[in-house]
Amino acid sequence: MAVRRPRGATQLVCVLLLVLIAFLSVFGDPIWGDRAREIDPGQAFGPASAEHWWGTDDLGRDVFARVMASSQLSIKLALLAAAIGVGGGVLVGVGQAVLGPFFRRLLSTVITVSLAFPGLLLALLVNAVLGAGPRGAVIGVGVALVPPFARFTQTLAASAAASEYVAAARVLGVGRLETMRRHILPNIAKPLMLTALMAIGTSLVSISALSFLGLGIQPPRYDWGQLLQFGLQNIYVHPMAAIGPTIAIVLAGLAFNLAGEAFADERSRSMLPSLAGTGLAERLVAKVGHPGDVTAQVSHDDTDAIPDSEPAVLRVKGLRVGYPGGVQPVRDVSIEIRPGERVALVGESGSGKSTLALALACLLDGSSAVDWEQFEFDGVDVSPGSEAEHRTLFGTKLAVVFQDPTNSLNPAIRVGRQLAELRQVHYGVGRRESLAAAVERLRDVQIPGPEVRAAQYPHEFSGGMRQRAMIASGLMGTPRLLVADEPTTALDVTVQAHVLQLLKRVNEETGTAVLLISHDISVVLSFCSRVLVMYAGRVVEDIPTADLLTGAAHPYTRALIAAVPDIDTMTSKPLATIPGTPPNLDDLPIGCAFAERCPLADEQCRSEDPALSLVRGTQLVACHHPQTDRTPIPQTAVPASAS
Amino acid sequence: MVALTAPPTDSVAVRRRSPWPAFIARRLFRLLLGIVVVVTLAFLVIHLVPGDPVRLALGPTAPVSQVNEKRAELGLDQPLQVQYLHYWQNVLTGDFGTSIVSRQKVSTIISARVGNTATLVAVSLALTLIGAVVLGMGVAALSYRGRRRWLLAAYRFVASTLNVIPEYVYGVALVYVFAVTFALLPVAGDDGLSTLILPSLAISLGPIAGLSRIVRVQTEEVLGQEYIQAARSKRLSALRIYGRHALPNLLTAALTIGGLLLGVLVASTVVVENVFARPGLGSTVVTAIVQRDYPVAQSVLLLLGGAVLVVNLVVDVALSLLDPRSLIKDS
Numbered sequence: 001m002a003v004r005r006p007r008g009a010t011q012l013v014c015v016l017l018l019v020l021i022a023f024l025s026v027f028g029d030p031i032w033g034d035r036a037r038e039i040d041p042g043q044a045f046g047p048a049s050a051e052h053w054w055g056t057d058d059l060g061r062d063v064f065a066r067v068m069a070s071s072q073l074s075i076k077l078a079l080l081a082a083a084i085g086v087g088g089g090v091l092v093g094v095g096q097a098v099l100g101p102f103f104r105r106l107l108s109t110v111i112t113v114s115l116a117f118p119g120l121l122l123a124l125l126v127n128a129v130l131g132a133g134p135r136g137a138v139i140g141v142g143v144a145l146v147p148p149f150a151r152f153t154q155t156l157a158a159s160a161a162a163s164e165y166v167a168a169a170r171v172l173g174v175g176r177l178e179t180m181r182r183h184i185l186p187n188i189a190k191p192l193m194l195t196a197l198m199a200i201g202t203s204l205v206s207i208s209a210l211s212f213l214g215l216g217i218q219p220p221r222y223d224w225g226q227l228l229q230f231g232l233q234n235i236y237v238h239p240m241a242a243i244g245p246t247i248a249i250v251l252a253g254l255a256f257n258l259a260g261e262a263f264a265d266e267r268s269r270s271m272l273p274s275l276a277g278t279g280l281a282e283r284l285v286a287k288v289g290h291p292g293d294v295t296a297q298v299s300h301d302d303t304d305a306i307p308d309s310e311p312a313v314l315r316v317k318g319l320r321v322g323y324p325g326g327v328q329p330v331r332d333v334s335i336e337i338r339p340g341e342r343v344a345l346v347g348e349s350g351s352g353k354s355t356l357a358l359a360l361a362c363l364l365d366g367s368s369a370v371d372w373e374q375f376e377f378d379g380v381d382v383s384p385g386s387e388a389e390h391r392t393l394f395g396t397k398l399a400v401v402f403q404d405p406t407n408s409l410n411p412a413i414r415v416g417r418q419l420a421e422l423r424q425v426h427y428g429v430g431r432r433e434s435l436a437a438a439v440e441r442l443r444d445v446q447i448p449g450p451e452v453r454a455a456q457y458p459h460e461f462s463g464g465m466r467q468r469a470m471i472a473s474g475l476m477g478t479p480r481l482l483v484a485d486e487p488t489t490a491l492d493v494t495v496q497a498h499v500l501q502l503l504k505r506v507n508e509e510t511g512t513a514v515l516l517i518s519h520d521i522s523v524v525l526s527f528c529s530r531v532l533v534m535y536a537g538r539v540v541e542d543i544p545t546a547d548l549l550t551g552a553a554h555p556y557t558r559a560l561i562a563a564v565p566d567i568d569t570m571t572s573k574p575l576a577t578i579p580g581t582p583p584n585l586d587d588l589p590i591g592c593a594f595a596e597r598c599p600l601a602d603e604q605c606r607s608e609d610p611a612l613s614l615v616r617g618t619q620l621v622a623c624h625h626p627q628t629d630r631t632p633i634p635q636t637a638v639p640a641s642a643s
Numbered sequence: 644m645v646a647l648t649a650p651p652t653d654s655v656a657v658r659r660r661s662p663w664p665a666f667i668a669r670r671l672f673r674l675l676l677g678i679v680v681v682v683t684l685a686f687l688v689i690h691l692v693p694g695d696p697v698r699l700a701l702g703p704t705a706p707v708s709q710v711n712e713k714r715a716e717l718g719l720d721q722p723l724q725v726q727y728l729h730y731w732q733n734v735l736t737g738d739f740g741t742s743i744v745s746r747q748k749v750s751t752i753i754s755a756r757v758g759n760t761a762t763l764v765a766v767s768l769a770l771t772l773i774g775a776v777v778l779g780m781g782v783a784a785l786s787y788r789g790r791r792r793w794l795l796a797a798y799r800f801v802a803s804t805l806n807v808i809p810e811y812v813y814g815v816a817l818v819y820v821f822a823v824t825f826a827l828l829p830v831a832g833d834d835g836l837s838t839l840i841l842p843s844l845a846i847s848l849g850p851i852a853g854l855s856r857i858v859r860v861q862t863e864e865v866l867g868q869e870y871i872q873a874a875r876s877k878r879l880s881a882l883r884i885y886g887r888h889a890l891p892n893l894l895t896a897a898l899t900i901g902g903l904l905l906g907v908l909v910a911s912t913v914v915v916e917n918v919f920a921r922p923g924l925g926s927t928v929v930t931a932i933v934q935r936d937y938p939v940a941q942s943v944l945l946l947l948g949g950a951v952l953v954v955n956l957v958v959d960v961a962l963s964l965l966d967p968r969s970l971i972k973d974s
Contacts, residue, residue, distance in 0.1 A: 010800075113677050116955050120910035121947055125684060128932045128940040129691045131699070205809045212811055213917050213929050232815055232918065235823055242815050250808055257807040324789065363875055367788040395878030407869040412891035421887075422877050470873070 010262045017255035024071035035062050036069035045238045054244040057230065063244050066227060071248070074223040077138050077216075078204035084142025085203065086196045089149020096150070097157045097184070098176050108154070111147050119144035123206060127215050137216035141206045145199055152195055156188040163187075194260045201256025208249050224248050311379060312336045313480045313513050314360065318373030321352075321359050321537075327586040329355040331537040334612065337481060340511045342504075344524040344545070346560070347534035348582055354403075356534065357485050357517050361400050362387040378480050395426045399474025399512075401484040401503075405466035405491070409458035415469055416442070416454025422476040441472040445502055464495035471502060475510070482506070485517045500527055521564050525549075530618075533557045536583055536593035539612060542620040553615050553626035556594045592624070600625045666963065670956055677952040685945035686730045689937045690723070700743045700935040713743065717938070739942035744934050749942045752927060757946070760912055760923035766839055767846040767908050772901050774851035779858025780885060780893075787866055798859075805852035810911040814845035814918035842919045846911040850904050857900050861893035868892075895962055902958030906951045913947075 043060035046052055054063040096107045114122070123140030130136035160166065161184055169179050210216035211225025212232075219226065224245045231242030314337040321330035329352040337343055347353045358364050362382070375382045378397050382390055402408040410418055419438035423429040429437070435454065442450035445468040458466055467487060474482055484503060488496035504527065507514050518524055524531055524545065531548055533541040533556065541554040552558045559578045580597035583589060591608055595601040604624050612622040689696050697713045698705070717740065718726050733739065739749035786795040821828045821841060829838050865871060866889060874888040913925030920926070924943050931939035 109676070113673070113680055116677060116906065117681075117948055117951060118906035118910035120913060121906075121944060121951070124913070124928060124932065125688065125944055128688050128928075128937070128944065130693070131935065132933050201807065205807075209809060209811055209914055213914065214933055215929060228811070228815065232818070235815070235818055239819055239823055243819065246812050246815055250812055253809070254804060254807050258803065261803060358872075361876060363872065365788060367790055391878040398876075400873065400876035402869045402873060404869055408873045410870040410874065410888050410892070412894075413888070421879070421883075425877070425879055425883070473873075473877075 010258065014255055014259035014262055017251060018259060021071070021075060021252055021255060024068060025075040026072070028068045028071040032062075032065040032068040035065040037061065045234070047238070048240050054240040055238055057238075057241055058234070063227075063231075063241050066222065067224065067244050067248050070223050070227060073217065073221070074204060074208065074225075074248075074252070077134060077207045077223065078200050081138045081141040081203035081207060082145065082196060082200040084139065085145020085149055086192075086199055088142070088146040090153050090192065092146060092150035093153025093157060094180055094185070096154045097161065098180055107150075111150050111154075114147040115151060119148075119202075120206065120209070123210065124215075127210065132215045132218065134217050134221075137207050137210040141203050141210070144206070145203065149195070149199065153188070153192065156191055157184050160184045160187045194263055198257050198260035201253045201260070204256065205249060205253045224252075312376070313339045313341075313378055315374065315376040316360065316372060317375075318371075319356075319359060319375070320369075320371045321355055321364060322369040324367065325586060328588065329537050329585055330359055331588075333537075333539050335360070335532065335539065337513050337515060339480065340507065340513055341530065342507055342514045342516065342528045344528035344531045345515060345517045345534060346519060346521070346524055346531060348519070350582055350585070351534045352537040352585070353517050353534045354485055357400075357483050357515065360515065361398055361483050362390075362394055363400065392426050395422065396477030397480045399471075399477065399479040399482045401467070401470050401474060401482065401487045403486040403489055405463050405470055405487075408470055409461075409466055409473075411458050414455055414457055415461065419454070419469070419473045419476050422473070426477065438472075438476065441475050442469065444475065445469070445472040447472070463491050464498060467491060467495075467499050468502060471499075471506065475506065479510070479512045481513045481515065483515045483517075486519070487516070488523065489518075489520075496523075503527070521561065533560070536588060537585060538593065538622060540594070540622045542612070542618075544618060547617075547619060551616070551619065553619065553621040553628060554594075554623045555598045555600055555625070555627065558627060559597075592622075667960075670959055674952055674956045678949060681945055681948040681952065682731065682734055683727075685941045685948070686727055688941040688944070689717070689719070692937070696935070696937055697743075700937060716741075734945070739945075740938040742931075742936050742939050744931075744936045744939075749938050752939060753924065753942065753946060756923050756927055759921060760916070760925060763839065763842055763846070763912050763916070763921070763923065764905070764908055766843040767850075767912070768901070768905060770843050771847040771850045771854060771904060771908065772897070774847060775854035775858050775901075776890070776894075776897060778851060779855035779897075780862045780889070782855070783859045783862035783866065784885065787863065799856075802852045802856050806849055806856070808849055809914075810845050810849060811914050811918050813848045814842070814915050817841045817845050818918070838919070838921070842915050842921060845915050845918065846908055849911075850907065854897065854900055854904060858893060858897050861896045862889060865889050865892045898958060898962055902955060902962070905954050905958070909947055909951055 038061060040056070040060035043052070043056045044058055046056035046060065048055045052062050052064065054067070057063055057066070092107060092111070096104050099107070119141070122144040123137070126140035126143050127136040130139060157180070161179075166179060166183050169183050174182070207216055208223065208225030208228065211223050212229045214229065217223045217226045227245040228242060228249065231238075231240075231245055235242045314335065316336070317334045319330060319333045319335075320328070322328050333356060345353050345356065355364070355368075359370055364370050371384050375384070377390075378393065380390060380393055387394070409415065416435050416438045419441060420431070420434035423434035423437055424431065427434075439450045439454045442453055447453050447465055447468055453461070453465075453469075458469075461469060470487075471482075482503070487503070488499050491499060500523065503514060503516075506512060514528075516524070516528060525548065528545050531541075531543050531545055532539050533543070533554065535556050541552065541557045543552060543557070548557075549561060552561060556578075563577055578597060583593050583596065589595065589606065591604075591606040592598070592601070592610055595605040598605065602624075608624070610622045610624045612620050615621050615626050615628065692699065695710075697710050697717065697719065701710055701713065714720055718729055721729070737750060739753070741748050742752060745752075782794065782798045785791050786798075818841065828841055871884065871888060874884050879888070912923065913928060915921075916923040916925035917929055924947060928940055928943040928947075930936075931943065
């Protein structure tokens, strides 16, 4: 996400500008002062020329020289105001942390209330008291900076105080003031200084504003704001007199503000690596219920015989997905799903199963390159890039249930309206009628009091109820295929069962085919009639669920099953895992992607990627050495590794 | 395996005590506290002035009798606490005294100009919100997921630069470009819509840049959410996805900052009215400060401060209506 700006360049520019400003504020008056004061009535309102770069003012004085010469006063006033604001703010902020709870609350309330007022109003208030002039301007702008700086200091101090070393200091009996001085202040000094830099910029701009309004520096003295006031009055005659001081104010204001920002960004950037980088090495640890129950269930499922003659609801050939940077999360996948079928897609994290699911639903966005040889959904042939032409088809006949129900319903829209939307958009049904349909669907998925619930927002729903609402949302059309991407992972066990039961009922009652993405073998065994095993972006095995525990032919599938601990697994033994790690999707080997981790791998495996081909019945496998003996896979098939 | 036949048990209590009364009470208390602070500060303006405010206002040549008469008129000869109570009484009855300089009633001066200022603030706010949302969402949508990196880099640089430039500089630049160079729009005065364009642009350009950065980050976050994926899975039009599904979710943040910005907009108005010579509260207060016309200065500041407070309350309530979750977070 982090698009890098050439920060080094920004910082360099800021530093150069700051050096220039420092130079001008020291040497500006000595160099240009005389010239700035030189009156020449013959030259009044002179245009820009080689002699007078920015022309001359009403008395024939050189505008460029006047802007340069007044740098010192402008900067000096800004520094003074910033010093008042930063000093006062830090004092109040630190005071809050050091004082007892009563004063802390009181100060906090005062700051909150004063933060509500724009700084300029506070500055004007002080100005009204002290009268128009530099004193009023500086104190006014300074005072206006106190509340925001106090709040900033207090926030920083509070987060530093929450750290462990401060807690340790407290335990050692170090006093509050001492803790502040020794442990907290040094740690918040850097962000404070950067913000102080920005405060100088803000002061400069604000004091110039007051001078511009005639409330700051009074003639005959002049600063940039005062010069700008004069320039604006004469802008028709002599625009450069206004543009000159404008350039000075903008550049100086920018230099301070951008410097604060550029260096602050640097700091927060250094914290980034600790947030990212958990990597692909995540291991699959699946659990299984009681094997006896499962087989009973599976054999029952198998009796839901589907006539082979019926055309597939989804037929995909040669599907490929590529991300920028050469990553190929999905490589040459061919899948066929028949009407009413319940198919599982399993694999480790990072095997590409979620990407495949999104690609099958035509939901990958433009940043990924998706291509296929054939894509036929509900009898309609979809060519690559033409997904948008089939909006109604996909919108009404393909439903998607996402992993995290807390996040898949829009928090800002009432649940009923979210469901109703689909009918309104794709069927052109009116608001009231579609809402009534939404209530009916909510009732169908056993949400109690659906009329009341439809008018509620998602945050008023529990997790399981939200997932049921998502399923109801999918049923607002006439889905032929429901893609469920780990629909139960985020739910607790009892709720998981209800959601699966609901999916099954939907499947049985409406004949909607279900593609269930999961890494939970027990869920797969109880729910699906066919399993697709994915490894490194390819489907490596396509097997009826009934055969999974005994007839898996791919070494990876067997290893997966072996790695599933059952209820009898000795808790004293380490859990079985598959040795090695999945390959990087941006650097895949030429041959079989599993060869590195496979005990049976030979030269052929390393040089030639096996194609998915029929081994037995309807079972397909992509392996040069398919395991064809039908023996139950022992739990210790793969030696336990301690990684 | 858990029995699949168990009825669903995961229903959450449908009736929850409404969080609204407590919320409103808290906000009203904060408003009240703010108003007390503002009134007290406004009251103190004249009392904190070093030296004799009446002498300063009337000038060194005014006769002593006139100064004393004015002091009595302002009630400055009474004890402080009496004056304070009296001030409250006056504020609550809408009596803000008379101008020392023009001898007009302050309430008359204010009511003649408040409309002008309010219009400018309202137009600027609308411009800021619309501009920032369109710009922020647009950039986020165009640069989503690492597309058009150059656009994002350019946008970031331009936005952070424009954000820092003050309103009066925009004012001067707009005057130069549109009035001096091209002579398209009037630069000064108050004459309907055409005189509103440049001032409101001057006020809102900076806030648009700043707020759009927040909107962009929010949009990027919202677009990555599963509910947007879910909305896409319903194959809704792009307009519906961005407008109906994404916008409400980033509006809370945008409006929260927008509400805070309103104070800044009010302050900017004070400055910009002077750039464009618009008769409003801003030009009034600046003239009053220069002329040491304390009754006018303190009343206008009181009014502007009070307006900011009330507006903050309105924004808070509006936000909670828009996004009910914020109520729960708040309590």
